[in-house]
Amino acid sequence: MTSHPQAVYLDHAATTPMLPAAIAAMSAELGVVGNASSLHTSGRRARRVVEESRELIAAAVGARPSEVVLTAGGTESDNLAVKGTFAARLEADDRRRRILVSAVEHHAVLDSVQWLAEHAGAQAVWLPVDRWGRVDLDALRAEIEADPASVAMVSVMWANNEVGTIQPVAQIAALAHEHGIPVHTDAVQAVGHVPVDFAACGVDLLTFTGHKLGGPLGVGALVAVRGAALTPLLHGGGQERQVRSGTLDGPAVRGFAVATDVAVADLDTEAQRVTRLRDALVEGVRAQVPDVVLHGDPTPGGRLPGNANLGFTGCEGDSLLYLLDAQGVECSTGSACQAGVPQPSHVLLAMGVPDPELRGSLRLSLGHSTTRADVDAALAVLPAAVARARGAGVASRVG
């Protein structure tokens, strides 16, 4: 289940191991022929698997089955939500050009908005966040009320992938709906980890994906309220509500559904267990490296159970990553890669994290396979790695 026998895998926010039940359910389907769009017996059987899976997914996130559009994952869902909504809203009223979006979104949203701004006449409005990474609701209100008719949509993620901060999504939806503006939320990191109820939260569109909650890679969903105005991105057979085309991957959909069902059913106990482990990890690091900084919302319930984004001033995240990897502890730096080159995290930048902390940030993310032994193993090597990485210094400052 882990990448190599001795590995301590603390990168669940990147991808988490598949749940045994999901592997079993998906494996059972892999050997069976059937295109869910075919009309014969094999097709009908495949369709039944897909539709039962859709019902399971819908029930797990508080949606109706007809609201679940199956996609190839989080990036596709985000692209469809942002580009599809913008195009449809603009077509109905060409004043609607502003997209209000948090500055800490995942690149799947960020770059979609950027693309629309550069190629489709959109005007991107980046909503500021506080030092914990939470969207400024007053700023959102002010942007909307400045000219409600010009707003195409609002997109704010449910929980941040880098620092784990949970956004006030229901309040955002309520604010936008006062003016009839549709709201999208990227809940890729949230579903299966914190309670997510589509109907109750009030958003119009919600993205989530299989491989962040114990399902397979390459399958996800965009949950869209009935009547959501969405222009398709992928044209073809029109398999998903005429909004998304492409033959459905039945086995993957089945694995995704079972994983979602199990993750949501186990959420309460699992969230408590993982929170305790995460807190033990953070406290353990703090005890040995007192000047460590925890990025993101530190309050209970304010962040994802499995997320620990730690800042170590005076060293390079790259150095830490290497030293930990060499000892079998797998995690990621607090930066995104662009064209293979590590870039300072836009999330930490938006939160106002100072440069020395930016460079030396590390994201440790725990998940369903994480044990106390993993935490202890990480704590056994992390302080020495930090000391050594600090000895190696910050590349830009030496000499």
Place this chain on the structure above:
Amino acid sequence: MRVLAAMSGGVDSAVAAARVVDAGHDVVGVHLALSAQPATLRTGARGCCTAEDAHDARRAADVLGIPFYVWDLSQRFREDVVEDFVAEYEAGRTPNPCLRCNERVKFTALLDRAVALGFDALATGHYARIEAAPDGPRLHRAADPNKDQSYVLGVLTSDQLARAMFPLGDAVKSDVRAEAHDRGLAVADKPDSYDVCFIADGDTRGWLEQRLGSRPGPVRDQDGALVGSHGGTYGYTVGQRKGLRIGRPSSDGRPRYVLSIEPVSRTVVVGPAQALDMRVLWGDRARWCAGLPTGPTSVLAQVRAHAAPVPARVDHLGDGQVEVRLDQPVRGVAAGQAVVLYDGTRVLGSATVTRTSAI
């Protein structure tokens, strides 16, 4: 030993890393991100550090079965190599950025970091040999004279050489490509890189013009007579013949060359080829990987990466200053160039040329 192998994404550094793995060392590959905004794809044989190069390096590391990372040294590269390059041209000198990169980025920033992280040595794909000797490591020319890169390594100190590994020093380029093929490395047929890596299209003058703007000035002959004008002294280098834009032909009808550049008055001085012949070079920032010379020493002096070495006498003047008296004249030596000093094939040290004289 724990060895960090610098992997550019090219064939040389991939084979170098492979040889270190074969030697039984514990090897980790690293690709240096030297540009904060790298291009996605290479354009022809030029440029480096593109996303494609990082990918090629990663694939080579995969084939060798070694861990691989991309380390961001773009800020150091920008400050110590790119900005230095611009400042040198601005000051009327002709820098060698490869040498600067080896001195300050690869064998300082990278090597220091590697040592601090617990590595014993840094391996690169340079063509040069290091021979162990009782008094320390000795740097020699590569076995393949066509690929010899000892000139751009002439700035290294003995401490840096003690931590360096050049596994290709005994190799011939064609053999390296064949070896890459045999090892299943996809970069076996990748073209060599040339020119200045951070100027992707090879147009150094255009690149400098973007950064320094138009700085017009006069072109004069040796007698001070105005013979033309230019858009910026940075577009010229000593010994250059093409692109002088001189309207009036010389009195003797012979071609004229850039003889010197005076940055303060923005004057480019031109004259006949024989006026380029220099017999004495003065340099500063001397580095002696073979130890400080005790007195005037007979050496071979080389002033460019692929120039022929010339017999000379070098005298250390103290405070990093040297005087190099050449036994035969060398044509077209610009301030800013490095003069690397050899004893046979062995590198003794180097200095940066500050001044030249015909007598």
